[in-house]
Amino acid sequence: MRRILLSLAVLALAGAGGYWWLTRPAPLPDAALAGIEGDAERGERVFWAAGCAGCHAAEEAEGDAFLVLAGGRRFPSPFGTFVAPNISPDDDHGIGGWSRAEFASAVMRGVGPQGTHYFPAFPYTSYARAEPRDIADLWAFMRTLPASDRPNEAHDVGFPFGIRRNLGLWKTLFLREGWVIEGPLSEQAARGRYLVEALGHCAECHTPRNAMGGLDTDRWLTGAPNPAGDGRVPDITPSELGWSADEIADYLSSGFTPEFDVAGGAMGEVIDSLANLPEADLAAIAAYLTALPE
Amino acid sequence: MKIRLSTLALAAATLTLGAALPAAAQDADSAVEARQSAMTLMAFNIGPLVGMARGDIEYDAELAQAAADSLVHVSMIDHGRFWVEGTHIENRDDTEALPAIWEDPEDFASKLADLRDAAGAMQEVAGDGLAALQGELRNLGGSCGACHDNYRVSDD
Structure with a gap:
């Protein structure tokens, strides 16, 4: 009897250890950005391509206010309501006190400076495909933006989705590097792939998700229910959208x-963000979208 | 006698209701159709302005002015009878209007006022050359989009 109990205890410990191991946060190695000097000017282009202000600026912010990344916008979803955090360079309420490596880990691995997992409402599964150089440039640019002292609010995410540790398992399943569309692409379409699959994180809304909230890459960009409730996010594959490359870029x-x-x-x-990109980038996005498999 | 009176009242009420219901439904149908027609007229007149701004068609001051004038006219149509209570996507499948329109009528009206201002600003400059037209187009499109943001179902 004692042996059985002991075996059970060992099994439970092993299980807990396995869970601990499988769910541990895996930050980006410090070396990933080593030796790269960030360029704020280039970073602005990354900023617009990545659409940071679309979620982190206040709702309906325009002009200069669109550059104040104070957070506070609410994003309802089937898993709960997420509140965008303050990512302005404020030391107390924003990310002013972060190191560049911490920023890169947050963006490309969804791991915060305290080693906690971020919810994938923050599209790090897309940003994971970004070039480290671009993230270094983005960091340099974001340091130049105005600070806001708006305090952060907690997300409203119920059990069991609110247990951040479980996101380690989720990432094991769904955090993938590498491209979704692998086929041979023109140079322009390959640039478009980078903008769509990595920085632009288009698939986060335009691709349906499975029951666990992971993207169903077999139905890449074929449209999905609107997480905010009303209507659908449209299918943007060529046969469904039916627009020419010029029409998409326009x-x-x-x-x-x-x-x-x-x-x-x-x-x-x-579009408030994308409209700030050079025409060549918008044409590249259009080239990729029109080259998607039917 | 008592019974007959209430029966009569019921019959009268039924008659009134019977007459009122189809009329209301018809009002709702034609309101949805009319407001969608107004949107179509908007798009029809924005078309040449966008086409010129993009360089798809050559800039033509007269055509630009005519289109901008028409936009102003369409934006001036009284909306009082367009938005019949309850004619939103939760009750009908022929509309993309969201219930939010009736939840915040003041903001909805202010978005409409913004459209009138933007159309007026375009009317001022549409005939003054391509650069002037291009300069106002973003503001005009923005005034359309600002309303679609909150009051039309997301499908684009």
């Missing part, structure tokens, strides 16, 4: 569809 800079309708909702806010 839409991403102006918000006007080929029928002269105007983007609204989340996409309107995405």
Whole structure:
């Protein structure tokens, strides 16, 4: 009897240890950005491509206010409501006290400076594909933005999704480096792939998710329910969208569809960022989208 | 006698209701159709302005002015009868209007006022050359998008 109990205890310990091991946060190695000097000017382009302000600026912020990354916007989802944190350079309430390595780990691995997992409402599964150089540039640019002393608010995420430690398992399943579309691409479409699959994190809304909230890459960019509740995020594969590359690029800079309708909702806010990119980048996104498999 | 009176009242009420219901439904149907037509007219007149701004068609001061004038006219249409209570996506499948329109009518009205201002600003400059037109287009598109943001279902 004692032996059985002992065996059970050992098994339980092993289980707990296994859980601990499988769910441990895995920050980006410090060496990842070593020797790279960040360039704030280049970082601005990364900033617009990555759409940081779309979530981290205050709702309906425009102009200079769009550069104040005070957080506070609420994002309802089937798993709970997430509140965007303050990522302005404020020392107390923002990320002013962070090191560059901590920033890179947060963006590319979803691991915070205290070693906690971030919820994947923050699209680090896309940013994981970013070039370390771009993240160094982004950090340099974000240091130049205005600070805000708005205090952070807690997310409203219920059991069991609120247990951050479990996100370690989630990441084991869904945090993947490497491209989703692997086929041979033109140089322009490959740049587009980088902008869509990494920085632009388009798939986070345009690709359906499985029951655990992981992206179903077999149905890449084929549209999904709107996490905020109403309507659907559209299918943007070529046969469904049916727009030419020029029409896509024009839409991403102006918000006007080929029928002269105007983007609204989340996409309107995405365009507020994308419209600041050089035309060549928007054309690259269009080249990638029109090259997607049917 | 008592019974007959209440029966009569019921019959009268039924009659009134019976007459009122189809009329209300018809009002709602035509309101949805009319407001969508107004949107179509908007898009039809924004078309040439966007086309010129993008360089798809050559800048033509007269055409630009005419389109901008029409936009102003369409933006001036009274919206009082467009937004029949309850004609939103939760009750009908022929509309993309969100219930938020009726939850915050003041903000909704202010977005409409912004559209009128933006259309007016475009009217001022549309005939003054391509650069002037391009300068106002983002503001105009923004005024459309600002309303779509909160009051139309997300599908684009």
